[in-house]
Amino acid sequence: MKILISNDDGYLAPGIVALAEVMASIAEIVVVAPDSNRSGASNSLTLDRPLSVTRADNGFYVVNGTPSDCVHVALTGLLAEKPDLVVSGINQGQNMGDDTIYSGTVAAATEGYLFGIPSIAFSQVDKGWQEIAAAARVARDIVLRRFDALQKPYLLNVNIPNLPYEKLGKVVPTRLGKRHESEAVIKEQDQQGRDVYWIGLVGAVRDAGEGTDFHATAHGDISVTPLQMDLTHRAQLANLSEAWV
Numbered sequence: 001m002k003i004l005i006s007n008d009d010g011y012l013a014p015g016i017v018a019l020a021e022v023m024a025s026i027a028e029i030v031v032v033a034p035d036s037n038r039s040g041a042s043n044s045l046t047l048d049r050p051l052s053v054t055r056a057d058n059g060f061y062v063v064n065g066t067p068s069d070c071v072h073v074a075l076t077g078l079l080a081e082k083p084d085l086v087v088s089g090i091n092q093g094q095n096m097g098d099d100t101i102y103s104g105t106v107a108a109a110t111e112g113y114l115f116g117i118p119s120i121a122f123s124q125v126d127k128g129w130q131e132i133a134a135a136a137r138v139a140r141d142i143v144l145r146r147f148d149a150l151q152k153p154y155l156l157n158v159n160i161p162n163l164p165y166e167k168l169g170k171v172v173p174t175r176l177g178k179r180h181e182s183e184a185v186i187k188e189q190d191q192q193g194r195d196v197y198w199i200g201l202v203g204a205v206r207d208a209g210e211g212t213d214f215h216a217t218a219h220g221d222i223s224v225t226p227l228q229m230d231l232t233h234r235a236q237l238a239n240l241s242e243a244w245v
Helices: 014-024 067-078 104-114 132-145 213-218 234-244
Strands: 002-006 028-034 053-055 061-063 085-092 119-124 155-160 171-173 186-189 195-198 205-207 222-226
Touching (some): 014 085, 028 067, 132 155
Antiparallel strands (some): 053 061
16 A cells, blocks of 8 residues: 655644654555645645755655645656555644634645545644654554545545543544634734734634534544535525526
8 A cells, every 4th residue: 555645734743753654554655745834724736936845854755835735746746656545644733623624734635535546634633742642543543444435535534632542532423513703813013013913713613513523522532524525505506596597
């Protein structure tokens, strides 16, 4: 099995180092990751300049672009053979509910999925790397499951509580929860007295009911959510068709 690994925290992040280590124990791996933290990059591709690829001391390929850039470059120009699986992460912090829209971690996996490759995004709930080894073991366990029952390609979003391995609960199939609107921007002034704005915090959780990713991880379980890229609102499409006739 050949696995392509990427992330959005950058090639030096403990999460991708741990993920690469466990994946290397079960497969042939190639790591292609951003040169710096690109959290919140979503599915953006760099179109206004060329991208450079260098090789780090640890053997990882480093791209001066977004997570989607990394996977795109790997699949269309860097790799001689198509991988069997794309994995992304392990992200420092959760990617649940609306987070998935903005997440560079999820976007890297999405790029693989768009190229017809089964892809999985891994995130660890809460900040801090103290239990990253446990999260990496979970990632290995999940990849070894292979999900033969799923239609390929598949796109899975996995969130792992920040707990020791032996204290983690079961793997739970979930749907995405929902957040309230994000908080307002934070207005400050730079050294020249000009107004500048920081993006505000994410909104509080609104839908964390049973069956959601928020609910599962809050109870110590590992959330696995299947995602899709079709954004069509089917009910509204029917309403629009009726209104247009």
